[in-house]
Amino acid sequence: MKNYSKWEKSNKEIDSKERKKLINFKDLANIDIGTLKNKLSKNLKKANKISTPQKKRKVIAFDMGSYMIKIVEGMYYKDELTIDKYITLKTPKDAIIDGEIKKSEELFLRLEQVMKENGIKAKYAICTNNSTLIINREILIPKVEEEELDTVVRYEIQQYLPINLEDYILQVTILDEEETNLSKKINVRVIAYPDKIARGYYNLITKLNLKPYALDVNYNAINKFINCIDRNNEYEYNPKDSVAFIDMGASFIDVNIYKNENLDFTRIIKAGGNDIDEMLVERNLVSPDEVENFKVRNIDLEEPFEPVNIYVRETIDDWIEKIEKIIQFYKNKNMGDEVSSIVIFGGSSKLKGIDEYMTTKLGIKTKRKNGISKIAFKSSDDGKSIDDFINVIGSVIRLS
Incomplete structure (x- = not known):
């Protein structure tokens, strides 16, 4: 990645403004909550040579747990999901704590080895995880124009939570609309994802010579998994x-x-x-x-x-x-x-x-x-249960 070496420099060498200029994590971390569109900007693609996967392009997805890591290689295309490889490995001790990478070098070496051993060919990567540091809130705000939504949400969320929003990636989903006292309001779900966790996964993915595609959260991945299965099975x-x-x-x-x-x-x-x-x-x-x-x-x-x-x-x-x-x-x-x-x-x-x-x-x-058939995903079925892979399979499904 063009700017990866710069990203490794200390905060003293690169101030916060320059870092945000190098990589816009709000655009990069396509958490894909609800119907939110992929916001990878043209400037980001140009600066870092990142391109969104074209149709029928395989991805490798990682479910990053503190005890186990689940990996799949597959593709989601025209509402059909194909998973070709299912891999599990123990997370190196204390390498991931509460969703945050703590031992990046140990994690990198283990994943690099596993990818080689399993012949992973995909170049685009997705990470999904969960953490107590990820904030999920529903708030009621005045109905505003789309271009004003981010500003209003930031103001309102700051009233609820004593946090520095500069340290978080915000994603907003409109849930519904209601009318109270002759004024229209909208109910929105706000996901605040810690910037430092996102940066850890970005650095890991690029070091593995993969192209970051999306950063997901487990409850969103499960949601997509449920809906995908419901279209195929009772x-x-x-x-x-x-x-x-x-x-x-x-x-x-x-x-x-x-x-x-x-x-x-x-x-x-x-x-x-x-x-x-x-x-x-x-x-x-x-x-x-x-x-x-x-x-x-x-x-x-x-x-x-x-x-x-x-x-x-x-x-x-x-x-x-x-x-x-x-x-x-x-x-x-x-x-x-x-x-x-x-x-x-x-x-x-x-x-x-x-x-x-x-x-x-x-x-x-x-x-x-348990006992979900791989045939449900148009994948080869070796008879093994894949209930351990619900999160990571769901993360492969892209709705935008």
Whole structure:
């Protein structure tokens, strides 16, 4: 990348104005929320020789987790999704913390190796992740002309949050319009993505000799995944209902509620599979190297009297209590709107009996999403489940 070496210089050598001139991250980080158009500017393309992928051009997409990284190579063209390669690898220890790259060199070397081993040919790259540092808010603002929208949103969001907006990439989606006291207002969703996280992924992608195409957030990728699958297969729920998709990861549990095929609410719980791992190791039930296999072989939440299951249930009860509070908050916020069903996926969703256990505890039908056929994406099907790839597959789908 033409300006990559300059971008590595210290802040003393390149002031903030020059850095923004070199790379306009608001344009580059095409988070693609809702119907937002890709805002890659002509000046950006010219200055950095970045071009948007042409039709039928493959991409490589990365779901960057703190514990695991999922990679796919594929293409989305004319409403059809094709995924050719599915790759998982362990994230180097502490290389990514809360969505932010902390050990860029270790991460680069590992990804470079994996790409070579798997014969990755795509040159355009997408990253998706989630972080407690990403801010997601709905705000009601006066109805204004499109060119005034950004200014009004910035003013309003500053009233809600004591943050420096210069440190964030803002994306705005108009949700609906309403009339109150003879004045028209619009309800908008504002996503504020930390600039420092975006820069970390940009630098990583360019160092891998890839061309940055889009930066996505997991709840948006899931939304696109749901809608794409719904066009090809029958789902077990009515898309008009409020349905919670819960990603049960290693460090975080993402609770995302969708209604009418759009994101309606999202929250992150600072808990996950690592809690169970640490508990099992602390009780000397298993060594750290064997904890994953131990969970698969020995944990069964339908067997309540085994000591190990009692310990695990205590941890999961804490998760469920937090999930229940989020669902209740959503209900209160939406004037009694009930969550009709829950779909769980991610590493901890594989614990035997967890879906039935959550159904009993929450009183809401909970089902683990698994066994999705690759044929649904016009991809070769080797019979393996791809439920671990929901986020990264969704990120490949571009709506603009």
